[in-house]
Amino acid sequence: MSVVLEQQDLQLNRSYDAYFLVVHGSQDLHSWLVLQELIECANAIGDVVVGGGCLEGQPSSLSQQIQDFCAEICEEIYEQGDTEDINVAVVPLFLLSGVHVMADLPSEVAIARQKLIGSFAHLDRQITLEIVPHLGTHPDIPALLKSIFEMETSSLKEQFEHTNIGLILLSHGSRRPEAVQSIENLASQLGAIAAHWTGTPTLDAQIEQSIAQGRDSIVVMPYFLFAGEIMNAIAKQISLYADRIPIYIAPIPFSPAQIADMAIDLVN
Template structure:
């Protein structure tokens, strides 16, 4: 983590407000974690009005940015480093992702950052990570030239310890078998990481969008004599799909009354997840 680098956490985007609320909370946790060890140092000041102020100390300088979206904005910036971490969405945002990146680049430049690292908060190495986000970054980079360098980091799902955040849940304690439910991708090899994670968690994998799906995996476990089955949603936050999974679990419970199906929680915005994100950034 370098003082000259700003970080943009990119999620898929949703009409459901819960994922974005989770993203904002997570960004704040990442800022806090990255800022640890910087206590006692000055922080960036807030936006200041465009007129001289005797309150500006010698450790501050006035930066005029011709790249600001608001003409005439003046920002007082402390020389000390404070992490700049914000969020963006690939889809369903107010602006296309490349425009969100461009605006973030303007802000980063105003705060004397000359490099942006984009971290895809995606769990699978699918089309969004491998094609869509790189294309949006390329458009943004073209529009801001080389004023600020933009780099894409490995996606969140590449962290080897991510699965540990799912396994220690009271909701699935003492189950006989576990099913890790991921969204899934049709990209060749894109689900391999889920299969490996499921194996490491002593679980089997199921997918929401591709086979094998959750009902089939529950039926297979039931046919083998398992009764206590834990369902682990491999998603960052609660949303429309996790709600749909819950309905599916309810229907399966009615279909198989001899089973005890227990559904866990998504990963969620936790200090532990923020720690993994910072670790992913630090170990590039």
């Protein structure tokens, strides 16, 4: 088997025989369990085999996880008597085009490609790895976030008669200016202001700005794929303002089923 070294990733120019979902990962077992749930959801959508791996937090590197997945599906397809070449879509489950998406992931995929060359020559088969657009590019995301903000603000208006509600879209943050700007643009679409857990403007700065503007309450939407320890940290930080302004944390906007559905939709 040979491996095609794609010169231009992020281009949907073929049909795929398998999808490999990539999440950030962590030392926490919960991250791995969430990935398994995503894989299960994605496998239930169609007839294309789906696997996945973590960029961080696993005993083996992402490149090795990709190699293991390719070996497994290649043998499986070969045993089924299929003689066609195999195209694998590597799907980045990230909301921002940060360093992980633009540098770390392509580097790991490049390593996997190189190491796969000649590994399965006995099968006389060509396998292609191609990175597709990251999840944050899905066109339905703005409307989904807007609907959640509207639901939260409607509840506050009905229960507490709040009329001057500040909206904050809280992202993880990135060292890449382009990624930061994308969050600023998204927040603007939603009638919100952007804050970043790592980077500026910070959540504290945006809360203070909202207070200075005379807001009577604030809704913070965590723009993350998964709930984790970071949610506890956000709640703790927000609690410091309890005697100054009511601040409400909206739910994580994505369920595993939604993430899987959007990921497959992007590939197709």
